[in-house]
Amino acid sequence: MDLLSVQGYGALYTAVIFLAVLIGVHIVKLALIGYRTRGKKLPPEQPKPKEPAPEPVYYIVEKKKKRPKAEYSAPKRITFKDQSS
Secondary structure (H helix, E strand, O other), rough: OOOOOOOHHHHHHHHHHHHHHHHHHHHHHHHHHHHHHOOOOOOOOOOOOOOOOOOOOOOOOOOOOOOOOOOOOOOOOOOOOOOOO
């Protein structure tokens, strides 16, 4: 009893071949990178020069000024004209 049709087997084999080639290409690329760097040595690390201490930052702050108190005049009486006529 076949679980896959002929087209299913073809798709499965295509996917398997694609993955095998993809993995193979990456293995070859990584092997070439490793082969090229095999004979090279990294230069010794130079000690980093000490950075000078940062200079202090001075902020210019303006003093808050008090708002002058508002002086209000005496309240005025409001009269409404009778507009019923």
